[in-house]
Amino acid sequence: MDRPTTITVDLPALGHNLGAIRAAVGSARVMAVVKADAYGHGLVPVARHFAALGVEYLGVAFAEEGIALRRAGITTPILVLGGLFGPQLALFLRHDLEITVSSLAKLRQVEAAAAAVGGKARIHLKIDTGMERIGVHSETCGPFIEAAVASPWCEIRGIYSHLACADDPDSPMTQQQVERFADACAHFDRLGVAMPTRHLANSGGVLNFPQTHLDMVRPGIMLYGVYPDPACRRTVAVRPALSLRSQVVYFKVVGAGRSISYGATWRVARETRVVTVPIGYGDGFPRALSSKGQVLIRGQRHPIAGRVCMDQFMVDIGWGSAYNEDEVVLIGRQGAEAISVEDVAAWAGTIPYEILTGLNHRIPRSYLAPAAACD
Numbered sequence: 001m002d003r004p005t006t007i008t009v010d011l012p013a014l015g016h017n018l019g020a021i022r023a024a025v026g027s028a029r030v031m032a033v034v035k036a037d038a039y040g041h042g043l044v045p046v047a048r049h050f051a052a053l054g055v056e057y058l059g060v061a062f063a064e065e066g067i068a069l070r071r072a073g074i075t076t077p078i079l080v081l082g083g084l085f086g087p088q089l090a091l092f093l094r095h096d097l098e099i100t101v102s103s104l105a106k107l108r109q110v111e112a113a114a115a116a117v118g119g120k121a122r123i124h125l126k127i128d129t130g131m132e133r134i135g136v137h138s139e140t141c142g143p144f145i146e147a148a149v150a151s152p153w154c155e156i157r158g159i160y161s162h163l164a165c166a167d168d169p170d171s172p173m174t175q176q177q178v179e180r181f182a183d184a185c186a187h188f189d190r191l192g193v194a195m196p197t198r199h200l201a202n203s204g205g206v207l208n209f210p211q212t213h214l215d216m217v218r219p220g221i222m223l224y225g226v227y228p229d230p231a232c233r234r235t236v237a238v239r240p241a242l243s244l245r246s247q248v249v250y251f252k253v254v255g256a257g258r259s260i261s262y263g264a265t266w267r268v269a270r271e272t273r274v275v276t277v278p279i280g281y282g283d284g285f286p287r288a289l290s291s292k293g294q295v296l297i298r299g300q301r302h303p304i305a306g307r308v309c310m311d312q313f314m315v316d317i318g319w320g321s322a323y324n325e326d327e328v329v330l331i332g333r334q335g336a337e338a339i340s341v342e343d344v345a346a347w348a349g350t351i352p353y354e355i356l357t358g359l360n361h362r363i364p365r366s367y368l369a370p371a372a373a374c375d
């Protein structure tokens with residue numbers, strides 16, 4: 001028997017979200033971004049599910065994540081989105097990982113590594129159109145693109161850039177980035193060579209800016225049923241796939257004048273009932289939720305009382321009732337009530353991405369399987 005705290009991932013919801021994105025982007029292909037443990041949902045099971053659904057690409061941040069997918073037997077093309085660390089190049093080539101090439105110097109490193117093993121590297125050229133993270137500035141990328149096109153050691157599979165403000169439908173930045181990216185891509189026409197796959201849109205781009213869809217889109221957070229920002233247009237209906245639940249492990253009555261948890265910050269004014277829940281910041285449940293967050297017990301919302309500890313926290317249920325082993329919902333639905341990742345992020349003063357990716361592997365994950373196909 002596992003500990004009573006679990007993450008449940010609804011695989012059919014992931015499939016639904018992929019389908020909704022496909023319907024919104026027309027003929028554009030989809031790269032499912034599964035970095036950071038598939039946004040906390042579990043890298044291999046989630047990637048395997050998307051691969052089974054026929055997603056054209058998987059996107060990860062680091063070579064290690066791609067290698068884990070290859071070791072799991074996944075054969076879908078994988079692009080490593082992060083900045084290339086040259087000494088890892090042999091790993092990229094050995095595991096058939098597509099490489100983000102973000103400068104002329106990196107291109108030369110890739111060529112040398114490919115020549116050393118006598119094979120071609122599959123690469124995507126990274127253009128910087130305003131993020132100032134990695135990539136060659138669009139204004140000066142001509143020689144970089146020419147060198148890549150001329151290289152006998154590289155197969156150019158894509159050209160891409162990343163949007164800095166796509167969450168905000170009113171920001172003029174995205175259109176500027178679209179134009180700069182088009183200028184970069186125009187070098188392929190000028191050179192008279194076939195255009196590789198052009199990709200630009202993250203979830204914000206998918207939702208707010210159809211002109212960013214191009215040949216392929218790279219959604220992350222919305223695949224998991226979460227909108228990147230409250231300001232985003234909800235042009236694609238997605239539903240959350242992850243729920244986080246625990247169970248009551250202790251019940252007590254606390255008298256007036258006592259305090260709860262470290263630092264004695266939660267003062268009990270009137271006698272109340274308090275339960276203890278066995279999950280804490282050591283699981284990635286943020287300490288910033290101390291006296292700010294809420295949970296669901298017996299269909300009612302109750303406040304987290306005092307500081308979240310490493311392995312447990314307390315909930316003030318007032319004169320509500322609760323028993324040992326009652327279900328506690330931290331993210332998800334219970335009866336008529338629901339707590340979303342967006343709610344938790346707002347209470348903790350952060351973004352949903354950080355809440356999801358923070359949930360670590362001390363919490364066991366289980367997967368709701370897709371309904372059997374009836375054919």
Ligand SMILES: *Cc1c(COP(=O)(O)O)cnc(C)c1O
Nearest residue numbers: 033081162202203218219220221
């Ligand atoms: C993380 C990432 C994405 C996905 O972003 P979301 O906002 O989660 O959709 C897309 N492209 C790149 C380059 C990324 O690093």
